Amino acid sequence: MKSDALNQALASLPAVDRVLTSEAAAPLAAEFGRLALTDAVRAALDDMRHAIRQGGAVDPTPEVVARFAARRLADAARPSLRAVHNLTGTVLHTNLGRAALPPEAIAAVVAVASGASNLEYDLETGRRGDRDAHIEGQLAHITGAEAATLVNNNAAAVLLTLNTLGAGEGVAVSRGELVEIGGAFRIPDVMARAGCRLVEVGTTNRTHEKDFREALDNGARMVMKVHTSNYVIEGFTAAVPEPRLAALARDHAVPFVNDLGSGTLVDLERYGLPHEPTPMDALAAGANVVTFSGDKLLGGPQAGIIAGHRDLVERIKRNPMKRALRCDKMTIAALSAVLRLYADPDRLPERLPTLRWLTRPLAEINQIAGTVLPALEAALGPAWRIAIIDAESQIGSGALPTRTVPSRALAVSPAMETGMQSLEALSARLRRLPQPVIGRLHDGRLLLDFRCLDDSGAFVANLAELEPAP
Numbered sequence: 001m002k003s004d005a006l007n008q009a010l011a012s013l014p015a016v017d018r019v020l021t022s023e024a025a026a027p028l029a030a031e032f033g034r035l036a037l038t039d040a041v042r043a044a045l046d047d048m049r050h051a052i053r054q055g056g057a058v059d060p061t062p063e064v065v066a067r068f069a070a071r072r073l074a075d076a077a078r079p080s081l082r083a084v085h086n087l088t089g090t091v092l093h094t095n096l097g098r099a100a101l102p103p104e105a106i107a108a109v110v111a112v113a114s115g116a117s118n119l120e121y122d123l124e125t126g127r128r129g130d131r132d133a134h135i136e137g138q139l140a141h142i143t144g145a146e147a148a149t150l151v152n153n154n155a156a157a158v159l160l161t162l163n164t165l166g167a168g169e170g171v172a173v174s175r176g177e178l179v180e181i182g183g184a185f186r187i188p189d190v191m192a193r194a195g196c197r198l199v200e201v202g203t204t205n206r207t208h209e210k211d212f213r214e215a216l217d218n219g220a221r222m223v224m225k226v227h228t229s230n231y232v233i234e235g236f237t238a239a240v241p242e243p244r245l246a247a248l249a250r251d252h253a254v255p256f257v258n259d260l261g262s263g264t265l266v267d268l269e270r271y272g273l274p275h276e277p278t279p280m281d282a283l284a285a286g287a288n289v290v291t292f293s294g295d296k297l298l299g300g301p302q303a304g305i306i307a308g309h310r311d312l313v314e315r316i317k318r319n320p321m322k323r324a325l326r327c328d329k330m331t332i333a334a335l336s337a338v339l340r341l342y343a344d345p346d347r348l349p350e351r352l353p354t355l356r357w358l359t360r361p362l363a364e365i366n367q368i369a370g371t372v373l374p375a376l377e378a379a380l381g382p383a384w385r386i387a388i389i390d391a392e393s394q395i396g397s398g399a400l401p402t403r404t405v406p407s408r409a410l411a412v413s414p415a416m417e418t419g420m421q422s423l424e425a426l427s428a429r430l431r432r433l434p435q436p437v438i439g440r441l442h443d444g445r446l447l448l449d450f451r452c453l454d455d456s457g458a459f460v461a462n463l464a465e466l467e468p469a470p
């Protein structure tokens with residue numbers, strides 16, 4: 001553009017005030033406030049000046065400026081943390097917030113979040129109470145433990161338990177269980193931060209009773225077992241049965257702690273799923289203390305549960321670190337509501353989203369895929385081929401890492417050989433939807449697994465907002 005024409009185009013843009021007093025701006029001022037609107041109009045005008053200098057043509061009316069400003073305001077008002085559609089096929093996806101809460105838990109959160117509660121107040125005596133009291137009875141009843149306490153997550157539960165029962169002492173752990181859980185949680189590092197000395201026992205694939213006895217005879221003051229949540233060791237292996245570990249620990253008068261990781265509170269086999277160790281199993285097998293997550297297979301809020309012998313749990317609760325790791329009232333309310341659902345295991349798969357999705361009939365998932373297929377074809381256009389395929393869902397969060405559950409997915413691939421680049425661009429467009437859609441790239445296709453989709457109507461409506469292909 002010649003400089004005369006350029007200056008003319010720049011000068012044709014309306015002044016900030018003219019946009020602010022335009023009819024198009026009035027509803028924006030009412031919704032977002034005058035200050036935010038003024039900033040957005042300035043920014044929109046800057047963008048338009050930039051576009052003109054790049055040789056673009058813009059329509060210099062107050063209405064168009066207001067429209068650009070409106071888009072900026074809407075973007076800025078949208079929360080960073082928001083709901084997405086998890087179509088990855090991984091039910092408990094750590095990066096996508098793990099377990100979804102049942103309506104009962106959400107109602108319980110709302111009830112305590114919107115006002116005062118008896119969080120640490122004993123309604124019986126009118127005196128100061130204990131926040132653990134709200135869940136301890138339920139946890140004891142379900143797990144068979146004498147006592148229980150709650151912290152922020154299972155990593156905190158492990159840290160607090162180790163620090164209370166093993167600080168300054170040697171803690172014996174099998175070499176086959178020195179695990180790293182995603183997000184830089186490594187047993188040896190946590191052990192060090194808890195002030196314990198790690199006593200590695202046995203070898204990676206085989207650990208024997210005599211190895212543990214030797215460690216205890218040499219002064220280790222705690223025995224720890226860690227559930228190898230995210231891998232399995234196969235082949236020539238040996239591990240010491242839990243009752244034997246428990247007997248060894250008892251003989252040496254030291255605590256035996258079992259970190260279960262996921263720790264489901266029901267036997268999953270009754271729902272046709274593979275067995276995962278429960279806190280009840282671990283306590284019955286002789287563990288003095290067990291630790292597990294609230295938001296893995298349990299299906300509740302993020303929390304770490306410590307359950308076991310009363311004297312040990314009381315010591316753990318008296319550790320000053322407990323105060324730094326304690327849970328919020330919303331977490332306690334949600335967990336308590338979820339635990340109430342466990343009173344009726346028969347109805348649990350209907351009521352607890354995690355279990356409902358894990359046990360969802362294949363025919364139902366297939367039906368959702370069939371409903372979504374034409375809408376997705378319409379949204380994507382002829383550049384994409386979409387087919388309903390067999391897929392494998394994962395439980396996720398380290399539970400049962402080698403077991404998958406048969407599922408159905410839509411597989412999206414480019415109609416012509418355009419390669420991975422266009423597939424990634426499509427994934428990015430789906431992530432920019434009002435409710436972002438997160439699928440999984442596999443074998444040159446984008447897979448959308450519908451195991452965790454409840455409302456296909458809302459999903460289809462959301463698809464209508466897909467931005468056009470570049």
Ligand SMILES: *Cc1c(COP(=O)(O)O)cnc(C)c1O
Pocket residue numbers: 153154155156158181185226227228229230259260261262292293294303304397398
């Ligand atoms: C997941 C897991 C943890 C960490 O639990 P968070 O609730 O994520 O903090 C610790 N130990 C094991 C064995 C786990 O599987």
